Amino acid sequence: MPAFLFKRFVNAAGVMLAVAFLAFLTFRFVGDPVELMLNEQASQAQRDELRVRLGLDKGFVLQFATFVGNAVRGDFGISYRNQQEVFTLIAERFPATFELVLVATFLSLAVGIPLGVYTAIRRDSLLAKALQFISVLGVSLPSFALGILFILVFSVTLQWLPAFGRGEVVQLGWWSTGFLTASGRKALILPGITLSLFQITLVMRLVRAEMLETMRTDFIRFARARGLPSRAVHFRHALRNCLMPVITVTGLQIGNLIAFALVTETVFQWPGMGMLFVQAVTFVDIPVMAAYLIVVSFIFVSLNTLVDLTYAWVDPRLREDALSGGANAR
Template sequence: MIKFLFARLLQASIVMLVISFIAFAVQSKLGDPVSQLVAITASAEEKATMRDQLGLDDPFLIQYGRFLKNAVQGDFGTSYFFKEPTTKVILDKLPATLELVFIASLFIVFVSIPLGVYTAIRPNSVLTKFIMGLSIVGISVPVFLTAILMINVFSLYLGWLPSYGRGETSDTFGWQSGLFTVDGLKHLIMPSLALSSIMLPLFIRLVRSEMIEALSSEYIRFSYAKGIKEKTIWYSHALKNTMLPVITVGGVQLGIMVAYTILTETVFQWPGVGLMFLEAVNRADIPLLTTYIIFVGLLFVVTNTIIDLIYGLIDPRVNLLGGK
């Protein structure tokens, strides 16, 4: 296990170095930050002075080396718009996004597993055909279209739920959360459902296919021959093996879901890192954009490492080091 962690730490360092290089390389294509920092009436000399102060005229490798040196010390730069360290800006916005992803993940887990198992053990039922047909529609409809439709139905037409914002929050162990207020929960319902809509059909189909494969395996036939109860076979034997690939895919999709919050947070004006990223693009806030890209990359690396560890603990047959 220690060797595995060391190997993954080395791999993660290399991956993060590549991500930081790419993120820093594309920043020149995102706009001119000087135009956002000076007045419209600023002269060419004033703009040149600003560029010199920011080091934007230095060669690329010198700029990247300076960025990397500061990043190792935890300094990823200062946001041009917020006038604060980029890490602080992201950490301030992160709780709202994590709440959204957390509730969406709970909904995906508690809906996809029962429906996936049911459609596997009752493949010819009318309900199964309806669920699978609905899952195709769910995969095909973009998340922003689902969000707009929900706003029109549940906010504008029925008036049941608020259409934008985070709502009332409470201080819980230093975390400003909407999970512990009625108003906050009302504001969470539609964004979390919209965010989960793109992943839910995928997981229903994944659980179903893995469950069908598990039920057709030899050890399941042997369990039937031994006279073990059918429900015990389904839920104690087949479902356990079904969860292994689901956990692996789920870890990757968790990181992707954070990226999907850009669309969801924009439609619902949810004050998280997704909306912050889009606003940073419009403002050409290059330090904030670069830090966000590196943050998302780090999230993927950490998530995949944790999933590998969990996979190895659940299935002892898995050799984490990949040896024989």
């Protein structure tokens, strides 16, 4: 197990180092930081002073090493647009994105699993076929189109839910939450549903496929032969064996939700990290763009590593395969 852990952490560190290099290239070569931070009236002496202060007078390798060291400490520099520390900006926006992703993940599991079970058990029924067709639409339709449609129906026409913003929030130290206010909970409904629709269809189709495969196994036939009721066979035996891949995919999809929530956040003007990144691209705010890339990649890598470790803990054969594969490669 220690060798397996070491291998996984080395892989994660290598990926993060590659991402840091890409972020550094973005920071270093997409425009001149000095020109972006100073106005046109700045003198050459001011430009040279800022260049020295930013470390741009040093060699490429030394600049990259300094960039990585600062990133490890959470120092991503100063935002060109807001003139604030980038880490502070991301910390302020992260709670909004986290709550949105949390709602979307909950909806994807609470809705997707029951629908997947139903379409597997009643696969020849008219409702199951209709749900299958709707799932194809859910995968195909872009989230921004669904978001605009929801705003048109529920905000403009029916005026039931807010069209943009996060509503009132409560500060709990540095963390801000909308779960504790009525307007905050209402504001979460439309963007949460919009962000979760693709995940709902993904979970539904995955559960359906796993259930159909599990229902053909010998232990399910044996359970039926013992005279167990269909409910016990479906939920106590079949569904329990289907949940591991569902939990795995859901864990990996959390990273996708955080990364690609920027479309939903832009449509609903949700003040999260995705909206911050879109604004950074608009105003060529390179430090924010580089920091967003590193933070999201770190979340991706952490979740992937956690899933690998969970699988290895549940199924020791994966540890043996990983280690034997490494030995054969050598």
